Amino acid sequence: MLLWGGAEATGLGELARSEKHIARIEISGPITYDRRQLEMLEAIAKDDTVQGVIVSINSPGGTTSGGEALYNALRKIAEKKPVTASITTLGASAAYLSAIASDHLVAQYTSLTGSIGVLFQYGNAKGLLDKIGVEMDAIKSAPLKAEPNFYEPATPEVKEALQDLIDDTYMWFVGLVAERRGLSQERALQLANGQVYTGHQAKGLELIDEIGGEQAAHQWLIEKKGLSSDLKIIDWKPESDERTLPFPANLLGFLGSENQNLIVSLLKTAKSVVDSSLPLDGLVSVWQAPDAATVSALGGAKHD
Numbered sequence: 001m002l003l004w005g006g007a008e009a010t011g012l013g014e015l016a017r018s019e020k021h022i023a024r025i026e027i028s029g030p031i032t033y034d035r036r037q038l039e040m041l042e043a044i045a046k047d048d049t050v051q052g053v054i055v056s057i058n059s060p061g062g063t064t065s066g067g068e069a070l071y072n073a074l075r076k077i078a079e080k081k082p083v084t085a086s087i088t089t090l091g092a093s094a095a096y097l098s099a100i101a102s103d104h105l106v107a108q109y110t111s112l113t114g115s116i117g118v119l120f121q122y123g124n125a126k127g128l129l130d131k132i133g134v135e136m137d138a139i140k141s142a143p144l145k146a147e148p149n150f151y152e153p154a155t156p157e158v159k160e161a162l163q164d165l166i167d168d169t170y171m172w173f174v175g176l177v178a179e180r181r182g183l184s185q186e187r188a189l190q191l192a193n194g195q196v197y198t199g200h201q202a203k204g205l206e207l208i209d210e211i212g213g214e215q216a217a218h219q220w221l222i223e224k225k226g227l228s229s230d231l232k233i234i235d236w237k238p239e240s241d242e243r244t245l246p247f248p249a250n251l252l253g254f255l256g257s258e259n260q261n262l263i264v265s266l267l268k269t270a271k272s273v274v275d276s277s278l279p280l281d282g283l284v285s286v287w288q289a290p291d292a293a294t295v296s297a298l299g300g301a302k303h304d
Contacts, residue, residue: 022221022233023050024214030286031062031094033069036238041073044236045080051231052221053077055085055102056214059095061115061286064169067094071176074101082225084217087111087208092196092287096207097173100180104224105208106217107199114202115287116177117194118170120162122148181206196287 023044044050055074061067077083078101085102087095092115099105099113107113129136129151136151144161148154154162170192178188183206191205202208210216221227 018049020049020051020231022052022054022218022227022231023047023236024054024056024233025236027055027057027059027070027095027098029059031059031066031070031098033063033066034238038069038073040236040238041070041077045073045077050081052081052225052227053083054214054217054221054233055083055099056088057085057091057095057099058088059092059098060090061093061095061097064094067097070094070098071101074098078103082221082227084220086212086214086217087113087199088213090287094286097176100177104210104217104220106210106212106214106220107202107208108213109198109200109211111199111202112196112287113199114191114195114197114207116173116188116192118166118173119194120166122154123150124148124153125150126152177207 025041025044044053053074074083082104083102084104084106085091085099087099087105087107089111091099091107091111091113096113096116136149138146138149140146143155144158147158148162174185174188174192177183177192178185181188183191191207197205197207199208199211203211210220218233222229
């Protein structure tokens with residue numbers, strides 16, 4: 001992908017990034033704890049050829065641990081070089097958490113952002129199990145072990161424990177918003193009601209810095225951080241999924257190039273379908289889950 005004369009930091013892009021440049025990072029889709037992405041961010045922080053970073057965000061959020069890891073990795077980069085973020089269509093919940101790690105946050109007028117809050121959803125199938133004559137039981141080391149579960153209603157003690165968990169995560173999130181956006185704790189709490197804001201609303205509420213797109217983010221690096229307008233913008237991407245596709249590399253060698261491309265394309269498509277259908281595990285910070293019904297049925301906590 002070429003961006004204002006830039007090149008990808010893969011293939012021929014390896015040569016391009018040997019010169020001083022601005023790195024562009026894309027955060028899209030559900031956020032998870034992505035080791036390869038974090039290794040890439042660590043490499044960017046250490047790479048002296050990277051003069052600044054633009055983070056392009058289009059994500060509803062994802063796992064809390066994934067958002068926290070992204071936030072910390074971006075802050076480490078910002079300790080060494082300027083980082084600006086641009087929210088395109090959507091940058092909510094864990095994606096907003098990642099965005100506020102930047103030094104300057106841009107969103108379009110109609111972008112959706114915010115959704116600062118926590119939600120824990122879990123299903124209960126007791127009624128269904130009773131109808132089909134299935135009874136579940138368990139021997140536990142303590143009443144709160146493996147709670148909540150799907151085969152009996154949550155007790156008041158379970159709900160209280162879940163509320164403590166949610167409150168702890170919520171206040172951690174609110175504290176980061178207050179710190180990074182220069183807001184009082186009281187004001188941050190007012191804004192952290194789970195509401196989604198347009199970019200225009202977010203600007204008025206001081207949740208972002210500027211209305212605009214990636215060009216505005218780029219211009220900030222030039223005007224406010226003194227980067228040269230001649231620096232190329234190069235897309236950095238984690239190691240390609242092609243290296244981990246479940247197909248023997250030696251077998252591909254026996255196939256023609258057209259067949260190789262077809263098989264790789266089909267495997268990528270299959271992997272994408274599987275990945276998108278898997279429910280997020282653990283605490284998640286999402287505005288709109290990719291499969292909300294599945295997450296709700298299996299149980300999961302969300303920043304919402």
